[in-house]
Amino acid sequence: MADLFSNTSTFDDSRKxxxxxxxxxxxxMVEKQKAQFNAQIHEFNDFCWDKCMDKPGSKLDSRTETCLNNCVDRFIDVSLLITNRFAQLLQKSAGGM
Known part of the structure; x- marks a missing residue:
């Protein structure tokens, strides 16, 4: 019984x-990434909504739906292009040091 109350630990420290x-x-970091993702979604929602919506109705017509889809696709394409370009520039500047 005395062993149960001793100060020595029988747990393996590597499993902490x-x-x-x-x-x-x-x-x-994960929460920051989620917040950035949500901010990006709100940004292209606002932009594409203003660009594509003429008058709100009870449902989207096919022209508006196509416009929204194309707008979001282009927005994502441009965002990826800019991100990749900055990554290339960072790689070049890091390689030159």
Whole structure:
């Protein structure tokens, strides 16, 4: 019985969960990415809605739906193009150091 109350630990330290700070940093990074994604969605929703909606109705007509789809597709294409271009520039500048 004395062994149950001793101060020595029988748990393996290698199985400890991540430190609280590391978990918090990972959680914050994921939440930041979610917030950026949501902000991007709201941005192209606003832009494409203003561009494609003439008059609100009870349902979308095919012209408006096509316009919205094309607008969102182009918005995503341009965002990816810009992101990839910046990544290339960063790679070049990091390689030149």
């Amino acid at each position: 969960p991540k430190s609280g700070e590391a978990e918090l940093q990972e959680f914050l």
